[in-house]
Amino acid sequence: MKAITLLGSTGSIGTQTLDIVANNPDKFRIVGLAAGNNVELLAAQIRQFRPSIAAICAEEKLPALKEAIADLDPQPILMAGDAGIVEVARYGDAQTVVTGIVGCAGLLPTIAAIEAGKDIALANKETLIAGGPIVLPLIEKHGIKLLPADSEHSAIFQCLQGVPQGGLRKILLTASGGAFRDWPTEKLAEVTVADALKHPNWSMGRKITVDSATLMNKGLEVIEAHFLFGLDYEDIEIVIHPQSIIHSLIELQDTSVLAQLGWPDMRLPLLYALSWPERIYTDWERLNLVKAGNLTFREPDHEKYPCMQLAYAAGKAGGSMPAVLNAANEQAVALFLEEKISYLDIARCIESVCDRFSPNNRSNPTLDDILLADQWARQEVLTATKNLESRPHIISLR
Numbered sequence: 001m002k003a004i005t006l007l008g009s010t011g012s013i014g015t016q017t018l019d020i021v022a023n024n025p026d027k028f029r030i031v032g033l034a035a036g037n038n039v040e041l042l043a044a045q046i047r048q049f050r051p052s053i054a055a056i057c058a059e060e061k062l063p064a065l066k067e068a069i070a071d072l073d074p075q076p077i078l079m080a081g082d083a084g085i086v087e088v089a090r091y092g093d094a095q096t097v098v099t100g101i102v103g104c105a106g107l108l109p110t111i112a113a114i115e116a117g118k119d120i121a122l123a124n125k126e127t128l129i130a131g132g133p134i135v136l137p138l139i140e141k142h143g144i145k146l147l148p149a150d151s152e153h154s155a156i157f158q159c160l161q162g163v164p165q166g167g168l169r170k171i172l173l174t175a176s177g178g179a180f181r182d183w184p185t186e187k188l189a190e191v192t193v194a195d196a197l198k199h200p201n202w203s204m205g206r207k208i209t210v211d212s213a214t215l216m217n218k219g220l221e222v223i224e225a226h227f228l229f230g231l232d233y234e235d236i237e238i239v240i241h242p243q244s245i246i247h248s249l250i251e252l253q254d255t256s257v258l259a260q261l262g263w264p265d266m267r268l269p270l271l272y273a274l275s276w277p278e279r280i281y282t283d284w285e286r287l288n289l290v291k292a293g294n295l296t297f298r299e300p301d302h303e304k305y306p307c308m309q310l311a312y313a314a315g316k317a318g319g320s321m322p323a324v325l326n327a328a329n330e331q332a333v334a335l336f337l338e339e340k341i342s343y344l345d346i347a348r349c350i351e352s353v354c355d356r357f358s359p360n361n362r363s364n365p366t367l368d369d370i371l372l373a374d375q376w377a378r379q380e381v382l383t384a385t386k387n388l389e390s391r392p393h394i395i396s397l398r
Contacts, residue, residue, distance in 0.1 A: 003093050005032035005051075005118070006357075007085065007109055008100030010041040012151070012205050013123045018045060018099050020274065023282075028274065029151065031094040034085045034109070036099075037061055046076060053077040053091045055084035085109050090116035096274060098149065098182035099124040102207055103330050104323070104374050107131045111367070114138045119170035121273035123149040125224045130323035130374060134367050146228070148272040152221050153228055154269030155247035155260035160229075163252065170251035171225050174241040175300065176201045178213035185304045191343035193336065201244040203266045210333045214346055215300060218301060219254075219311020220329075223322050226315055233316050238308060240298045245287070247355050287381050306347040314354060320365045320373035321357065327377035328353040341385055354382045 004021065008014045014035070021028045035042040046054050046069050054076050056065050061136040062080040069075070079087050082105075082153035083194035089097055097113040099106050106124035111119060111131070115138065122128070127135060128255050139146050148154050160168065179198045180188060183204050190333035196213045197206060204212070211217035215238075222236050247269075249259040263285060271280060302309060309331070332349040335341045341349065359365070359373065362384040 001026065002028050003031045003095050004028055004033075004274065005088060005091065005094035005113070006030065006100065007034045007089060007097060007099045007106065008036070008124075009033040009045055010035040010038040011100055011102065013098070013100030013266065013270070015041075017100065017270050018049065018276075020267055020271050021049065021188075022097070025201075026281065031092050032088040034088040036101075039064045039068060046171065047072065049230055051076050053079070053088050055079040055081075055088045055195045057081065057085055059084075086112045089113040090118075094118055096121050098270070098274070102205060104130050104326060107135075107370075111135065111138060114142055114144055117142055117144060117149065119145040121147050121149040121270070122153075123270070125150060125220050126326050128227040129220050129223045130326050130370055131304065131367070132223070132322070133319065133365055134370065136227060147276055148220075148228060149270050151190045151264075151266060152248040152267045153225060154272055156229060156250055158260045158272065159248075159250045159258040163250075163258075167252050168229065168231065168250055169235065171229060171231055172249040172251065172257075173218060173221055173225065173234045173236065173238050174202065174244070174246050174248050175213065175215060175218040175238055177240045177242055177243045177300075178215060179209070180213055180304070181240065183304075185301065188304070188344055189275060189342070193339060194337070196343060200242070204336055207330070207333055210336065210346075211329070213343075214307040215305035216307035216311060216329050216346075216350075218300075219308045220326065220337075222311055224316040230244075233312055236298055240300050241295065243292065245292050245295055254369035307350065310347065310350055310354065319363055320359045320369050321354065323365075323370045324354055324357045324377040325350060326376040328381050331378045331381035335381070335385060345385075349381055349384055352384060353377050356380060 006014055006017055030051045032053045033045055033051045034055045039061050059080040065076055065384055086109050090112040096119045099110050102122045104126045107127050110127045148157050156171055179196055196210050198210055199209045218238050225236050228243045246259045246261050249257055251257050314321045328350045332346045336346055
């Protein structure tokens, strides 16, 4: 029975991971749970899975959590705040830590888990996007496994099983195209938050759904794939695949192309990350190609999706620049979701912030360099959008 700690237990990744655990009680057990601010759901998860330790990031909600599970015996260790999340990540005999925390907030807990010798099921792409230059050496130093738990990188990882060293030639990341794949570009100026949150294929959190609409999620996945699989950016390609049946492909040196297919269901890559190298039987709906129907592909529209090219540029710049890109995107998307900037302002703002970044140590950033770059970028976005209500767009900044 594999011992698991789950970071981000009340989010989409977390609840689907716990669904897998609940349906495979002979294969997995929960050691630790960490969540953001959903006291009611976290308390219910603690009651069901009986972890040894749990944490809630919102420190002011710790008393409510304690009260909600006061009758449990034995009581888990309860912690709060960012420090509490880190303690959960490194705690006890967990063999694998599932990192389902959204955004750069997942970086420090993931590093703590790696340093504690725990394998990582990586559902938090920002860990490698922002922290790749420091995370990869830590993985090698501590001899742990980093297994991708998002659909695209899991697909690549699955296709690579049995491929000899040096056999990989190219990665093709598939993208649904998000909420606006069939919108004319000129209509994007009218986008509302509600429009951006209508993903055609996947049920995800608000931030990642907006990232899917801008295609920033795919740009970030390009950077992640670079760190995970070691290919140059010129050998990582994005293709729009509206049906989301093929989750990504690899091209081998002899031009053979391998693909992983399945219904859009995040539980499959999560299960594989938890069970690798084994395959566990499930009673989930099996893929029926006739039911799936036509599978189509098209090149992404660079005018409609400027965030994609921003991500490629940041990845090629290297060092702390991907951390700046990621932080600027997180802050800009948060402002959009709060209806403080327009949809088109997201890409404009990210570009403006990246253009103003001047790293002191571009090639070999330290953890402090990355954290400072992250903080700087978030503040730059806020500075850029002061008094925005009086202006229709922010890119008068440039």
